[in-house]
Amino acid sequence: MGDVLELQHVTVRRGGRNIVDRIDWSVDEGERWVILGSNGAGKTSLIQLAGARLFPTTGQVTILGHTMGRTNAADLHPLIGLTSSALDARIPSVEKVHDVVRTGAYGVTAHWREAYDEEDDSRARGLLDALGVGSLADRTFGSISSGERKRVGVARALMPDPELLLLDEPASGLDLGGREELLSSLTALARDIYAPAMVLVTHHVEEIPEGFTHGLVLRGGGVLASGLLDDVLTDEILSECFGLALEVEKTGERYTARASRSSLDRSA
Numbered sequence: 001m002g003d004v005l006e007l008q009h010v011t012v013r014r015g016g017r018n019i020v021d022r023i024d025w026s027v028d029e030g031e032r033w034v035i036l037g038s039n040g041a042g043k044t045s046l047i048q049l050a051g052a053r054l055f056p057t058t059g060q061v062t063i064l065g066h067t068m069g070r071t072n073a074a075d076l077h078p079l080i081g082l083t084s085s086a087l088d089a090r091i092p093s094v095e096k097v098h099d100v101v102r103t104g105a106y107g108v109t110a111h112w113r114e115a116y117d118e119e120d121d122s123r124a125r126g127l128l129d130a131l132g133v134g135s136l137a138d139r140t141f142g143s144i145s146s147g148e149r150k151r152v153g154v155a156r157a158l159m160p161d162p163e164l165l166l167l168d169e170p171a172s173g174l175d176l177g178g179r180e181e182l183l184s185s186l187t188a189l190a191r192d193i194y195a196p197a198m199v200l201v202t203h204h205v206e207e208i209p210e211g212f213t214h215g216l217v218l219r220g221g222g223v224l225a226s227g228l229l230d231d232v233l234t235d236e237i238l239s240e241c242f243g244l245a246l247e248v249e250k251t252g253e254r255y256t257a258r259a260s261r262s263s264l265d266r267s268a
C-alpha cells in the first residue's frame, strides 16, 4: 500500500472508451516517479486523478490516506503541489512573480484579499532563490521567459509545503538551455530528502531529471511497465510504448532515446 498514493484497478471512462484503463499503481514517500507515454496515452488524466482533480469511473484512488469519494477532494488540494501549462495560462500576466508564488499558499491564481505574513513572504523568496529565479521576484509573470515561468511554477507548487508534487510536462516548449536549467533545479529537489514525493509527466526520456527513481510507462490508458527506472526504460518497453524500434542509452543518470539504426536502414 503506497503511503502517498494508491490506485487500485482504476478506470476512467469517457466517450465510450477507457482513457485510463485498470491501473494499479502506488507511490511511497521519498519516491520520484516519471510517467512516460505517447500522445493520448492517459498521462494527464492520471496526474489529474493523483491530484484529486478527476475521479475514477471504477476502482479506488487513495491520496495521502484519503479515499476519493469518501473525502472532500478540495481539502486535499493544499497538500498536493501541481504544475502544468494549463495552470500557468490561468495566471494573469500582470501578476508579480513574488505574488504568483505567494498565492500558491492559498491555491488561487491571482492576488486578491488574502492575508500574508512575513513568514509567507520569506518562504516565497526562499523558494524563488532555490529554483534559481530569485532575481525575478519583482517582474511580472508575463515579462519572464517560458523557462523562467516553469521554474516559478515549481516554486509556487511548493509554497503550501505539499506532501506530493505533480509536474505535468514541466520541460515542454523549453529550449536546450532552459530545459537543462529546469532539470538541474528538479534534480536538486529530487535529491532533497525533505522534498515531497514527486511525479513528473513527460514524452521524452531526455527530460527525466537525475535523482528520479521510478517509471510508469503507459500505452492506450493502461500500464505497459512499472518499476525502477532502469528496469522500465529498456529498448523493448520504449519501442512498444511508442510503436517504433527505439534504442535507449544511459549516460550517468540521464537517458537518451533514438530510432534504432536497423529500423532507419529498413525505412531508407
Ligand SMILES: Nc1ncnc2c1ncn2[C@@H]1O[C@H](COP(=O)(O)OP(=O)(O)OP(=O)(O)O)[C@@H](O)[C@H]1O
Pocket: 014, 015, 019, 037, 038, 039, 040, 041, 042, 043, 044, 045, 046, 203
Ligand atoms: N472528456 C473527454 N472525453 C473524451 N475523451 C477524452 C476526454 N478527456 C480526455 N480524453 C481522451 O483521453 C485520452 C487521454 O488523454 P490525456 O490528456 O490523459 O493523454 P496524454 O497522455 O496526457 O496526452 P498528451 O501527451 O497528448 O498530452 C486522449 O485520447 C483524449 O483525447
